[in-house]
Amino acid sequence: MSDVSRREALKTLGVVGTIGALGGWPRAARAADKLVVGVIYVGPRDDYGYNQAQAQAAAQIKKLPGVSVVEQEKVPETTDVQKTMGSMIEQDGATLLFPTSFGYFDPHILKAAEKYPKIRFAHCGGLWTEGKHPKNVGSYFGYIDECQYLNGVVAGHASKTKKLGFIAAKPIPQVLRNINAFTLGARSVDPKITTQLLVTGDWSLPVKEAEATNSLIDQGVDVVTCHVDSPKVVVETAERRGIFVCGYHANQATLAPKGYLTGAEWNWLTPYTLHVQDAQAGKPLVNFLRGGLKEGFVKTSAYGRAVSEAARKKADGVKAQMMKGDFVIFRGPIKDNTGKTVIDQGVAQKQTDVVLEQMSYLVEGVVGRV
Amino acid sequence: MTRLEPLAIPAAALAAAMVVFGLFMAALGQNPLEVYALIYRGAFASAFSWQNTLARAAPLVLTALCVALPARVGLMVIGGEGALVLGGLSAAVVGHALAGTAPLTVQAAMALAAMVVGGAWIALAGALRQYRGVNETISSLLLTYIAIALFNHLVEGPLRDPASLNKPSTAPIGDASMLGRLPGLDVHWGLGLGIVFCALMYVLVQHTTYGFGMRIVGGNARAARLAGLPVGGLVLAACALGGAAAGLAGMVEVAAVHGSANASLIAGYGYGGILIAFIARQNPLAIVPVAVLVGGLAASGSMLQRRLDLPDATVLVLQGVAFMLILASEALYGRLKPFRPTRASP
Numbered sequence: 001m002s003d004v005s006r007r008e009a010l011k012t013l014g015v016v017g018t019i020g021a022l023g024g025w026p027r028a029a030r031a032a033d034k035l036v037v038g039v040i041y042v043g044p045r046d047d048y049g050y051n052q053a054q055a056q057a058a059a060q061i062k063k064l065p066g067v068s069v070v071e072q073e074k075v076p077e078t079t080d081v082q083k084t085m086g087s088m089i090e091q092d093g094a095t096l097l098f099p100t101s102f103g104y105f106d107p108h109i110l111k112a113a114e115k116y117p118k119i120r121f122a123h124c125g126g127l128w129t130e131g132k133h134p135k136n137v138g139s140y141f142g143y144i145d146e147c148q149y150l151n152g153v154v155a156g157h158a159s160k161t162k163k164l165g166f167i168a169a170k171p172i173p174q175v176l177r178n179i180n181a182f183t184l185g186a187r188s189v190d191p192k193i194t195t196q197l198l199v200t201g202d203w204s205l206p207v208k209e210a211e212a213t214n215s216l217i218d219q220g221v222d223v224v225t226c227h228v229d230s231p232k233v234v235v236e237t238a239e240r241r242g243i244f245v246c247g248y249h250a251n252q253a254t255l256a257p258k259g260y261l262t263g264a265e266w267n268w269l270t271p272y273t274l275h276v277q278d279a280q281a282g283k284p285l286v287n288f289l290r291g292g293l294k295e296g297f298v299k300t301s302a303y304g305r306a307v308s309e310a311a312r313k314k315a316d317g318v319k320a321q322m323m324k325g326d327f328v329i330f331r332g333p334i335k336d337n338t339g340k341t342v343i344d345q346g347v348a349q350k351q352t353d354v355v356l357e358q359m360s361y362l363v364e365g366v367v368g369r370v
Numbered sequence: 371m372t373r374l375e376p377l378a379i380p381a382a383a384l385a386a387a388m389v390v391f392g393l394f395m396a397a398l399g400q401n402p403l404e405v406y407a408l409i410y411r412g413a414f415a416s417a418f419s420w421q422n423t424l425a426r427a428a429p430l431v432l433t434a435l436c437v438a439l440p441a442r443v444g445l446m447v448i449g450g451e452g453a454l455v456l457g458g459l460s461a462a463v464v465g466h467a468l469a470g471t472a473p474l475t476v477q478a479a480m481a482l483a484a485m486v487v488g489g490a491w492i493a494l495a496g497a498l499r500q501y502r503g504v505n506e507t508i509s510s511l512l513l514t515y516i517a518i519a520l521f522n523h524l525v526e527g528p529l530r531d532p533a534s535l536n537k538p539s540t541a542p543i544g545d546a547s548m549l550g551r552l553p554g555l556d557v558h559w560g561l562g563l564g565i566v567f568c569a570l571m572y573v574l575v576q577h578t579t580y581g582f583g584m585r586i587v588g589g590n591a592r593a594a595r596l597a598g599l600p601v602g603g604l605v606l607a608a609c610a611l612g613g614a615a616a617g618l619a620g621m622v623e624v625a626a627v628h629g630s631a632n633a634s635l636i637a638g639y640g641y642g643g644i645l646i647a648f649i650a651r652q653n654p655l656a657i658v659p660v661a662v663l664v665g666g667l668a669a670s671g672s673m674l675q676r677r678l679d680l681p682d683a684t685v686l687v688l689q690g691v692a693f694m695l696i697l698a699s700e701a702l703y704g705r706l707k708p709f710r711p712t713r714a715s716p
C-alpha cells in the first residue's frame with residue numbers, strides 16, 4: 001500500500017482550506033419577506049406512514065401565501081439533525097422548524113434552541129415541559145388512540161375468528177396506549193375478542209413486519225393493524241393473504257383496496273397551520289399543543305367496501321360522542337391481561353390525564369407481554 | 371513523479387465520478403454546474419459549512435479505522451457498527467456509575483471501557499477467523515446484528531432508565547461528564563480524538579517493527595509464519611485496535627452527543643467507515659481527508675435536497691459512483707507512464 005507524504009497532504013489541505021476561507025458565501029435568503037419553514041423527516045417522505053403524514057401537512061403549508069418550505073428527509077437522530085437545523089437557519093433563512101422525529105427532541109432540538117433563541121422549533125411528540133424546556137420550543141401531538149379505538153370497533157365487527165393481530169415496534173407507553181385502545185374498541189363489540197400482540201423491536205423492520213403479519217395470519221388472525229413507522233408492508237401482506245387490515249399514521253387504502261377497513265390517521269395540518277399563523281403574526285409560540293378528533297389533530301380513513309352497515313353505525317356513534325368530547329376510552333373498571341385491576345371502578349382517565357402517558361400494561365384480551 | 375501517483379489516481383477517479391454524476395444530473399433535468407456549485411457551497415464555502423462538514427466527518431474517522439487496521443493484516447472486517455454500539459453502551463454504563471467524579475476521570479474510564487469492549491468484539495471476529503477459519507467479513511457483519519439485538523435488549527430491559535418513557539435509554543451520564551467542543555469550533559472532541567488515533571495508528575503501522583509485522587502478515591501470512599512472526603497475535607491485535615477505535619466512536623456519541631445510550635446510536639456510522647477506509651486505501655492518515663470529503667458530501671446532500679428538491683438518494687448515487695471508480699482505479703497503479711520510475715540507462 002502506498003503512502004501519501006505528510007508534506008503533500010498538508011499542502012493539499014492548506015489549499016482546500018484557503019479556498020474555503022475565501023469563499024465566505026453570503027447567507028442566501030431565498031425569499032426575503034417570506035416565512036421560511038423547515039421540515040425534517042427521519043425516513044423517506046413517501047413511506048405511507050409517520051413521515052408521509054408529516055409531509056402531507058408540509059405540502060399543504062407550502063400553498064399558504066407568504067410561506068416557503070424547505071424539506072429534508074432521512075436525517076438520523078444524531079448531530080446530523082443539529083447540523084441540518086443549523087443549515088436551514090443559516091443557509092436558507094428558516095425561522096420556523098418542524099423537526100418531526102420523536103428522537104430529535106433531546107438533546108438535538110434543545111441544543112439548537114439554545115443556540116438559536118429567536119428561531120421557533122415545533123416538535124412532534126409532546127415532550128415539552130413547562131419550566132424545564134426553552135420557550136422557543138414547543139411540542140404538538142394528537143390523541144390517536146381515539147382512532148385506534150374506532151379501528152377496534154370496525155375490526156371487531158369484521159372479524160369472524162374473533163382473533164385480531166397487532167404488530168408493534170416497541171413496548172413504550174404511546175404504543176401500549178394504541179394497542180389497548182384498539183382492543184377495548186374491539187371488545188366493546190364482542191368481549192370474546194382477543195388481540196394477538198407481536199413486537200418487532202424497532203420502528204422500521206420491513207422483513208420482520210412481513211414475517212409477523214404472516215405468522216399472525218397463520219394463527220387464525222383475520223384483522224390486523226400495527227404501530228410501526230411505515231405500515232406499508234403489513235397492509236400489503238394482509239391484502240395478499242386475503243385478510244382485513246386497519247391503517248395507521250396515513251391512509252393506506254390504495255395498498256389494500258379489498259381488505260382495508262379504516263385507519264387511524266394524523267392530521268398535522270391543524271398544528272402546522274397554527275404554528276405558521278402565529279409565526280407570521282409574531283405571536284409567541286404555543287409550547288404545548290394537543291388534540292384529538294374533536295380538535296382536528298387526528299382523523300379516520302374513509303370506510304372500505306368490506307365494512308358492514310352495523311359496524312359503520314356503531315363506529316359513527318362513538319365518533320360522534322368523541323367529537324362532542326364526552327367519550328372516555330380508559331374508563332374503569334379495566335383489568336390488565338394478568339387479571340390485576342389497573343383502573344378502578346368509577347375512575348375515568350380522560351385524554352389529558354398524565355397517568356395515561358406512563359402506561360405500562362396491556363388490557364385484558366391482549367395476548368402478549370410488555 | 372512516482373510520489374504523486376497515490377494522489378493523482380484517486381483525484382482523477384474523483385474527477386471522473388463528478389463527470390458521471392454530472393451526466394446523471396443532466397439526465398434528471400438539473401444543471402450540473404449548479405449542482406456542483408451547491409455541493410461546494412453546502413460543504414466548504416463558509417465557516418458554517420466547514421463545521422457542518424467536520425461534524426459529519428468526526429464519527430467516520432474512527433469507524434474507518436475499524437476497517438483499515440484489520441485490512442493491514444489482510445482481514446476484511448465490516449462489523450464496526452457492532453463495536454460502536456456496544457462500546458457506546460459500556461461507556462454509558464461506566465459514565466453513569468462514576469457520575470460525580472472528576473469529569474476527566476469519568477471520560478477516561480468511559481473511553482477505556484468502550485475501547486476494551488469494542489476491541490474484544492472485533493477481536494472475536496479475528497479469533498474466529500484465525501483459529502476456526504470462519505470468514506471474518508461474514509462473521510463481523512453477523513456479530514453486528516447480535517450486538518444490536520443485545521444492545522436493544524439491555525437498553526429496553528435491565529439497563530433502562532425508568533424515566534425514559536417513550537425513548538428507552540440508559541441512565542444519563544450527567545452534564546458535568548459530557549465532552550465539550552473543540553475550541554473555536556462547533557464540532558465536538560470526537561474529531562480531535564479521531565485525528566489523534568489516526569496519527570498514532572499511522573506511526574504504528576508505517577514506522578514500527580510491529581506495524582511492519584502486521585503488513586507482512588497482510589501480504590503473506592504463510593511467509594510471516596515462516597519468518598517466525600506471531601501471526602495469531604498480530605491478527606488479534608489489529609482487530610482489537612480497530613474495534614477499539616469503533617468503540618471509542620460509540621463513547622464519543624454517548625459522551626458528546628446523546629448523554630446516554632439509546633437507539634439513536636445505531637445510525638450506520640460503522641458502515642459509513644467502510645467506504646472511507648477503502649477510498650483511503652486503508653491508510654490511517656489518508657482517512658482524515660477522505661472522511662472530510664465524505665462528510666462534505668453529506669453536508670451538501672442536505673443542501674441539494676432543500677434547494678433542488680432532489681431525493682436523499684442523490685448523494686448516495688454520487689458516493690456510489692465515486693466508490694466504484696476509485697476502486698476501479700486501483701488497477702491503474704504502476705501502469706501509467708508518467709508515474710513509472712525512471713530507470714538509469716545502461
